[in-house]
Structures are given as C-alpha cells and as structure tokens.
Amino acid sequence: MTPAHRESPAWLWAVAVVLCPVYGTAASIVFVFSGTFGTFGDHLVRDIMLIIVSVISALALTYISLLLFTFLRREAHTTRQAADFEWHLLVPCLNEESVVAETVSAARTSFPTAHVWVIDDASDDRTGTIVRGLQDFDNHVHLITRVSPNARTGKGDALNAAYRQVGQFVGDNPHRRQHTIIGVLDADGYLSDNTLDLLAGPQAFGDEQTGGVQIEVWMKNRNDKRPRPLNGRWKNLVGKVLIRLQDIEFRTANSAMQLLRVKTGTVGMGGNGQFNRLSVLDHLAEVDGEPWGKKLSEDFELGLKILSLGYRTHYTRDAHVSQEALPYFRRLLTQRTRWAQGLLECASLLPRLRRAKVLNVAGLLELHFLMTQAWLSMINLLVIPILTILAIVDGGTWLWQSTSQLLTLFAAIIFLVLPYAMWGPLYRIRAGAKVGWLNSVGLGLLFLGYVYLTYVFYARAIGRMLTGRNAWAKTKRNADDLRQLDTTPLRIIPTAAPLLDRAVVQELAIELEGREEYAHELISTFAVIWPKRLANVQLATAAEDRDATWDAIASIRVAADMLGATRLAGTAAHLAKFVEAGDFEKLREALPTLEQLGADTVEEIRRDVVAAS
Numbered sequence: 001m002t003p004a005h006r007e008s009p010a011w012l013w014a015v016a017v018v019l020c021p022v023y024g025t026a027a028s029i030v031f032v033f034s035g036t037f038g039t040f041g042d043h044l045v046r047d048i049m050l051i052i053v054s055v056i057s058a059l060a061l062t063y064i065s066l067l068l069f070t071f072l073r074r075e076a077h078t079t080r081q082a083a084d085f086e087w088h089l090l091v092p093c094l095n096e097e098s099v100v101a102e103t104v105s106a107a108r109t110s111f112p113t114a115h116v117w118v119i120d121d122a123s124d125d126r127t128g129t130i131v132r133g134l135q136d137f138d139n140h141v142h143l144i145t146r147v148s149p150n151a152r153t154g155k156g157d158a159l160n161a162a163y164r165q166v167g168q169f170v171g172d173n174p175h176r177r178q179h180t181i182i183g184v185l186d187a188d189g190y191l192s193d194n195t196l197d198l199l200a201g202p203q204a205f206g207d208e209q210t211g212g213v214q215i216e217v218w219m220k221n222r223n224d225k226r227p228r229p230l231n232g233r234w235k236n237l238v239g240k241v242l243i244r245l246q247d248i249e250f251r252t253a254n255s256a257m258q259l260l261r262v263k264t265g266t267v268g269m270g271g272n273g274q275f276n277r278l279s280v281l282d283h284l285a286e287v288d289g290e291p292w293g294k295k296l297s298e299d300f301e302l303g304l305k306i307l308s309l310g311y312r313t314h315y316t317r318d319a320h321v322s323q324e325a326l327p328y329f330r331r332l333l334t335q336r337t338r339w340a341q342g343l344l345e346c347a348s349l350l351p352r353l354r355r356a357k358v359l360n361v362a363g364l365l366e367l368h369f370l371m372t373q374a375w376l377s378m379i380n381l382l383v384i385p386i387l388t389i390l391a392i393v394d395g396g397t398w399l400w401q402s403t404s405q406l407l408t409l410f411a412a413i414i415f416l417v418l419p420y421a422m423w424g425p426l427y428r429i430r431a432g433a434k435v436g437w438l439n440s441v442g443l444g445l446l447f448l449g450y451v452y453l454t455y456v457f458y459a460r461a462i463g464r465m466l467t468g469r470n471a472w473a474k475t476k477r478n479a480d481d482l483r484q485l486d487t488t489p490l491r492i493i494p495t496a497a498p499l500l501d502r503a504v505v506q507e508l509a510i511e512l513e514g515r516e517e518y519a520h521e522l523i524s525t526f527a528v529i530w531p532k533r534l535a536n537v538q539l540a541t542a543a544e545d546r547d548a549t550w551d552a553i554a555s556i557r558v559a560a561d562m563l564g565a566t567r568l569a570g571t572a573a574h575l576a577k578f579v580e581a582g583d584f585e586k587l588r589e590a591l592p593t594l595e596q597l598g599a600d601t602v603e604e605i606r607r608d609v610v611a612a613s
Helices: 010-033 044-072 100-110 127-135 155-170 174-178 195-199 233-264 278-288 298-308 329-356 361-394 403-416 423-429 437-452 454-466 478-484 502-511 516-543 546-563 566-581 584-610
Strands: 086-093 115-121 141-146 180-184 210-219 274-277 312-323
Touching (some): 010 044, 010 403, 044 233, 086 155, 100 115, 100 127, 115 155, 127 141, 141 155, 155 180, 155 278, 155 298, 174 180, 180 278, 195 210, 195 312, 210 233, 210 298, 233 312, 233 361, 233 423, 233 437, 274 278, 274 298, 278 298, 298 312, 298 329, 329 454, 502 516, 502 546, 516 546, 516 584, 546 566, 546 584, 566 584
Parallel strands (some): 086 115, 086 180, 115 141, 210 312
Antiparallel strands (some): 180 274
C-alpha cells in the first residue's frame, strides 16, 4: 500500500476566506468599537484583550460555519459484501459485568462471521466468568485475561495485548492481514446492522489507502423515561435532558466536525466504533513498537499516528454505534475531563505530522485549531470577565442606555447563542431525531449551556496536566446502580413448568433431518442471543415504547416456545399482558423475574445440551 492523501475541495477554502474577514469585522464592531467595553485606544492592555477576543470569535464562527455547510451536504456511502474482509471486534473491559454479555451477544447476533475478543483487564467482578459462559456456546467469542502487574496500565495497553493475540490468530499471510479489519467497541456498544457492509464499501476499506474508519455515535438510552431509578422526578428530568444533549452532541456537532475532517483529511478515531486495517496497525507497530499509545485519548492518538504514516482515515454517518449516555453530571464531568486532557496530550504529535508532510494545508490548520481550542477557551474565560469589570469600573455607557448598545447586544446574542442553539433544530431535521419542533428549539437553547460546560472540562484538564495527574479514571456504568434496587423475583409462572422440555428438543432434532447436533446448535444460538433479547426488552421498557416492548417480548416468547423453554415462554406471555394494558410499572417490577428465568434456562442448556455434545 502506498501512502497518499487527498486535496481539500475548493469550496472549503472559498467559504473560509470569505467568512473569516466578515466575522472578524463584525466581532470588532461588537467588542472593539461599540464602546461597550470602553473606548478603544485609551488603554493598551485592554485594547490587546479586545483584539484577542475578536480574533478568537472570528475563528470560532468561521469554524462553526464550515461545520454547518459540511453537515448539510449529505453524501451517501456505497455498501459491499462484508465477506470480502475478515472482522475482529475488540471489547476492552474493566468491571463490566452489567453490560458485557449484551454487547457480545449483539455483535455476534448481527455479524455471525465476526470474531469478538473481550479483554478482561483484571476485573474484580464477574466479567471474565460471563464471557467464559458465552464461550461455551460460541467459538467466535474469545477472552483475553490480563493480570497484575501488567493489567490496568491503560486502555491502550489492553488493546495492544489484543492486537498481538489477533495477529497470531490471523497469521502472517500479507493478503489476509491486508483484508483483516480490527474494530474497537466500548463494553456497552451496539453496532448498526449495516456497519460491516458499509465499511467494506469503496469510500471505506474498499479503498486500499484507507487505514481507519470511524462511524457515528448514538446514545442508546436517549428515550429512557427514568434514567436515574434511585432518584425522584426532578433528578430524573435532569438525567433525561443530559442524555438527550449527549445524543445531540454526537449526532450533530461532533458528527459535523468529523465530516469536515473528511474534507481536510484529518478524521479522528473515537474510543467506540473505530475500525482499523490490521496491516496498518502492523506498520504502526514497526514504527512505534505498538499501535496504541499511552495517552488518555489513545483512540485519537492512534488516528493521528495513522495519518502520520500517510494513510487515509474516513468517517461515515450511514452506520452507527450506540452507547450509554450519562445521566449524572459528576460522571459526565469525569469522563469529559479525561477526554479533554487526552486531546491536550495529543498535541505532542503535531510536530510528527508536520515532519511527515502528508497533510495538506487545510488539514494542518484544522488539527492545530482543534489542539488550541482548550487554550483559546481559557483565554476567553480569563479575558472577558476582566473586560467586563474594567467597563463597570470606568462607568461607561451601558447596554440599556443607548440604541447602538442595544444593537450591539443583539449582535452579541447572534454571536454567542445562534451558533450553538442551531444544533437543536438540526438534530430534528438532519439527524432524524423524533422530537417536535418546539422541543428541538428548547433543546438547542439547553445545548448552548451544555457547550459552555467545555470551559469547565478544559479548565480541569489543564489543571490536571499542570499538576502531573494523568491517571485513567473509569466512568461508572448506569446499570451498576440497578443492583441497589429490589430484584426479588415475582412468582408469575408455577415452578413446576420445565426450564427446558427435552421432548421438544428431540422433536426439533427429528425435524432437522434427525441430526441432534443441529438441534444443539440451534439452542446454543438461543443462549448466545439471549442477553441481547433481554436488553431489547429492558431498553424498550425504559422508553415505555409499547410497540418496541411488545416486539421484544414476542421475540422471547416465540424462541422459547420453539426450544421448549416452557417456563420462560410462559413468563414472556404473562409480561405481554402488562404491555397490552400499558402498565409499564408492573413490567419494570417483573423484569428481574424474566432475567433470572433466562439465566436459569441458559444454565440448563449449558448443563444438559452443551455438556452432552
């Protein structure tokens, strides 16, 4: 493969060249010449600060405009057969017992030919045990167990361990390694069913110059009615808003940034839903010793290193990975501080990219602007309050005392509000979110405040860097809180009903040409799919979506009936009555019973079927 890069489209330069001076002029009128912050020319230090704020504003608005233009230019991607490639999905885990089973199950259900590699990074919980249980039914599930002192040394190290294992599994054949794709999923990540076919297409890995591809990220709990089950109404309302704002963030503003980077040739890899060509990881290992580095944003670091070798990175909105949004502000603060610090750490790769001379001017400008955003934000955070205090001390003409000042206020609102609030309506229009117009406007205004939280994240990240703190802080899963709820099983179905009716299994074997191993394979598949089926019911119930809940429960009932899982089928039928009555409260109370019966049924399959095969 010969490294290469693409030139940026001419329209990108034209928009930037036209808009930046326009925004610069407007910002100068608002901040420098309006008199709101004093008369320009009276104080040198204040004049410098006013110019700095104007320049930062012009750059920010130009960048946001480029994001908007790119986001509105929808480009469809072409699919090809995923079978043209070999697929391996890595799932790094540290104490992920609450989500790992459904993630592995979802991946294996959607992509039967893919291998799933779970990296247990010395978990204290049942993560490894759960994965070993899935291995009993599926030889495409692999467990990599890391132990002290080599464990818990960072996500990058865990992924490097998996890279070595997968490399040994694939072998040394160059053609096979060239056509092997390594994906990375969070322990709560679900891929859309079209992902692998889309990644095999000509815009992605069908182009042999492509080293890495990132897909769009969605929040899978965006419709949850009670995301904080241990708390009351108001905290649940805050949690719902936080979740929805994270969905807006990833499906609009963040997606727009990546689409712009497609044009500049600087697409970044994310921690969830990134895919990389094995032969390119091999090249990185030759250069750096290991593909992934030790920065807190090891995902973004990897993408920059791929670019430095001259390979192309790509992004698509036509496939997505769903992950869990955080309804707790403290957890969000911890997560985003880590991300911000990781981004700051990646600035050390800029000299490497400049020396490589593989990026065009637009790409270098985009990356340098991205890397300086934290510092520019801190300058604004420091300078604007100082300018305001100086204006108050000087006793100058204030906003409500002058028509020109009111016009300045209006311009300032346009500068500070519209560029961020617009993502709410765009979330409805362009991302296809099922929210009303009024709600989309309200969410846009809330998103404005959410965006300004980045000042807090950047300040904490810079503080951690300056004090030498770079420990990787894991974000607690939402499902971990559910352990505190009462999960006493309800006695819905008499225990006399069998977990697994052997007569039905024998009849099934007869129907399958008398081959008992076929029946064993079918019910083993049920055991692999079970965690995803249960998760479907849980998500639909949390969203109080009657149709989705009905379909999810019906799927369990039909599959259980076919396999002779009588008690589970009867429980599902009973739960369907709650759905029919619209009684989601009783359904929530009954879900632990469904979960326990499912686990008992899977254990019965393991004991009587897998052990006998």
